[in-house]
Amino acid sequence: xxxxxxxxxxxxxxxxxxxxxxxxxxxxxxxxxxxxxxxxxxxxxxxxxxxxxxxxxxxxxxxxxxxxxxxxxxxxxxxxxxxxxxxxxxxxxxxxxxxxxxxxxxxxxxxxxxxxxxxxxxxxxxxxxxxxxxxxxxxxxxxxxxxxxxxxxxxxxxxxxxxxxxxxxxxxxxxxxxxxxx
Amino acid sequence: xxxxxxxxxxxxxxxxxxxxxxxxxxxxxxxxxxxxxxxxxxxxxxxxxxxxxxxxxxxxxxxxxxxxxxxxxxxxxxxxxxxxxxxxxxxxxxxxxxxxxxxxxxxxxxxxxxxxxxxxxxxxxxxxxxxxxxxxxxxxxxxxxxxxxxxxxxxxxxxxxxxxxxxxxxxxxxxxxxxxxxxxxxxxxxxxxxxxxxxxxxxxxxxxxxxxxxxxxxxxxxxxxxxxxxxxxxxxxxxxxxxxxxxxxxxxxxx
Numbered sequence: 001x002x003x004x005x006x007x008x009x010x011x012x013x014x015x016x017x018x019x020x021x022x023x024x025x026x027x028x029x030x031x032x033x034x035x036x037x038x039x040x041x042x043x044x045x046x047x048x049x050x051x052x053x054x055x056x057x058x059x060x061x062x063x064x065x066x067x068x069x070x071x072x073x074x075x076x077x078x079x080x081x082x083x084x085x086x087x088x089x090x091x092x093x094x095x096x097x098x099x100x101x102x103x104x105x106x107x108x109x110x111x112x113x114x115x116x117x118x119x120x121x122x123x124x125x126x127x128x129x130x131x132x133x134x135x136x137x138x139x140x141x142x143x144x145x146x147x148x149x150x151x152x153x154x155x156x157x158x159x160x161x162x163x164x165x166x167x168x169x170x171x172x173x174x175x176x177x178x179x180x181x182x
Numbered sequence: 183x184x185x186x187x188x189x190x191x192x193x194x195x196x197x198x199x200x201x202x203x204x205x206x207x208x209x210x211x212x213x214x215x216x217x218x219x220x221x222x223x224x225x226x227x228x229x230x231x232x233x234x235x236x237x238x239x240x241x242x243x244x245x246x247x248x249x250x251x252x253x254x255x256x257x258x259x260x261x262x263x264x265x266x267x268x269x270x271x272x273x274x275x276x277x278x279x280x281x282x283x284x285x286x287x288x289x290x291x292x293x294x295x296x297x298x299x300x301x302x303x304x305x306x307x308x309x310x311x312x313x314x315x316x317x318x319x320x321x322x323x324x325x326x327x328x329x330x331x332x333x334x335x336x337x338x339x340x341x342x343x344x345x346x347x348x349x350x351x352x353x354x355x356x357x358x359x360x361x362x363x364x365x366x367x368x369x370x371x372x373x374x375x376x377x378x379x380x381x382x383x384x385x386x387x388x389x390x391x392x393x394x395x396x397x398x399x400x401x402x403x404x405x406x407x408x409x410x411x412x413x414x415x416x417x418x419x420x421x422x423x424x425x426x427x428x429x430x431x432x433x434x435x436x437x
Contacts, residue, residue, distance in 0.1 A: 010253040021249070025241035039245045046249045117235050124237070138197065139229075140237050145199050160199075164190040171228050 013053050016061050017046065023141050024065050030136045031073045033125055041076055045069040063143060063151040070133075070151065115174075123173050131166035138163055183211040188218045196225060247312065298401075298410075300357045302394045305375045305412040308353065308364065314373065315351030315366055325352040329363050335407065337363035337378035338431055345426040347374065367423070374413040374423060381408045389424050391417050400424050405435075 024045060028038035045068050049056075056064060127135060130152070137148045138159075145163075149156045183191075188211045194200045195208050212219045308314050317328040326339040332354055341349050350366040350373075357377065367374040387403035398420045401410045411427075413420055 006254045010255075014250075014253060018246075018249070021241045021246055022238060025245070026237075026239045029239045038239075039242065042241065042245060043248055043252070047252060050253065115231075115235070117237055120232070120235055121237060139232055145194070145197070160194055161190050163197075164193045167193060167225055167228065168189075171224065174228070 009053060010050070013050050017049055017053075017065060020062050020065055021046075023062060024069055027066055027069055027133075027136060027141060028073065030121075030124060030140070031070075031133060032076060037076060041069060041072045044072045048072070060147060060150075062141070063147040066137065066141070066143075066151040067153070119177075123170060123177070126173060127166055127169055131162050131169060134159055134162040135166035135170065183207055185211075185215060185218055188212065188215065189221060192218065192222045192225065196222070196229060250312075297358055298392055298394055298399055301377055301399055301410045301412055302397050304355045304357055304362075304364070304377065305373075305397060306395075308355070308366070308375055309373060314353065316353045318351040320349050320351075322349060325349065325365065328352055333361060333363050335363065335378065335380040337365055337376075338407070338434070339365050340427060340430045340434065342367065342423075342426055342430060345430070347423055347426065369413075369415060369419065369423070372413055372415045374411055374415065374420070376427070377410040377412070379408045381406060389421070389428075391421065393417075402428075404428070404431075 021042070025038060025042050028041045028045075029035065032038050032041060045065065048068050048071075049065055052068075124132060124135065133152065134148060137143045137151065138145075143151065145156050145159045148159045152159070188208060191200065191204065191208045192212065195205055200208065212222055317325055319325050319328075320341070320343065322339045322341045326336070329337055329339075329352060337352070339349070339352065343349060347367045347369050350368050353364045353366060355362050355364045355375075355377065357379075360379070363378045365376040365378065367376065381403055383403060384406045385403070387401075389400050389402035391398055391400045393399070397412055397414055398417045399410055399412045400417075400420050400423075401408070402424065403409065409424075411420060411424055413423075415423070
């Protein structure tokens with residue numbers, strides 16, 4: 001029979017962490033791009049979170065859970081040998097992509113058509129890491145820059161530049177797709 | 183401020199992450215730079231479209247259930263080999279006093295009240311999501327053997343579907359610090375928990391209905407077993423259930 005302490009800890013954990021299950025699952029879906037891998041990762045994340053709950057001192061539960069989930073996902077990336085590696089800072093081609101092009105037609109004249117959620121999710125899925133992660137944390141999980149910095153373990157300035165690049169890339173891909181379907 | 187800097191900071195402006203001083207600087211740059219102004223409005227437009235779209239995912243229910251199940255739960259005690267709930271509420275302290283008249287009677291009623299309240303609590307617990315049944319089956323030949331080895335009593339499991347009470351399954355529960363069998367029935371949307379424990383007495387005890395916290399509890403004793411049927415059903419329908427159950431059990435024994 002578990003000690004009363006364990007039961008109380010479980011109860012506190014349930015109240016503190018379970019309300020964020022959809023948030024954690026959403027991030028896992030974007031990071032892993034696979035429903036069943038995401039489920040496994042989220043379950044592992046909650047197991048680890050419970051294990052380390054004693055040492056949790058705040059401030060916010062959501063970024064803390066996200067930080068744990070990232071570690072789980074990184075292990076999953078490592079397991080998928082065929083996939084390009086993790087969310088870690090690997091200055092790849094994307095990092096060199098210019099933020100904007102002078103030749104671009106004036107964005108004001110090109111209004112984005114509303115798209116269904118599935119199409120937008122695909123565009124987001126196609127973003128390179130670590131930009132996608134920053135984008136999802138900000139735009140879909142509604143974290144502040146400081147919380148993102150905390151969850152990801154980078155300075156706020158890095159969060160800001162990654163987010164700018166992620167949005168520029170997303171918009172470019174979106175426009176390119178609309179161009180094709182015209 | 184250069185355009186390169188503005189192209190990064192305008193996002194922080196959109197997200198309300200800039201302090202007043204920096205915000206003014208970005209706005210000043212944008213006021214004098216059509217290209218950056220266009221970028222800002224384009225990004226604002228995209229943010230608006232994104233905000234209007236549900237891009238979140240919902241965790242599947244079984245994932246939630248698996249995580250819930252992995253948390254430490256109040257464990258049910260292993261069934262003791264001693265008989266469960268001897269008599270109607272004859273705890274050992276009470277039996278010691280049984281010889282001495284009045285006090286024993288008073289204590290015994292208190293004990294009965296306490297057990298009634300535990301029975302009702304167990305019923306309430308069972309109504310929480312995922313707690314109703316350990317074995318889910320409408321087949322009495324599945325539910326009955328499931329109890330084997332889990333209790334020192336074999337709860338009679340009788341299918342009463344034809345009589346209007348659907349067998350839903352079985353569960354181990356926990357009353358008076360003892361493991362006890364619960365057979366679960368349903369009538370329309372109402373759940374009936376039938377708790378069964380062993381008793382030393384083989385005499386027949388007439389069914390008697392009591393009410394607690396809005397639940398009806400009908401208890402009776404027969405063939406060395408104590409029964410408590412608990413439900414939010416009306417007293418008449420619960421009595422009907424008990425009658426049907428007893429009739430079916432009698433038919434089983436004699437047949």
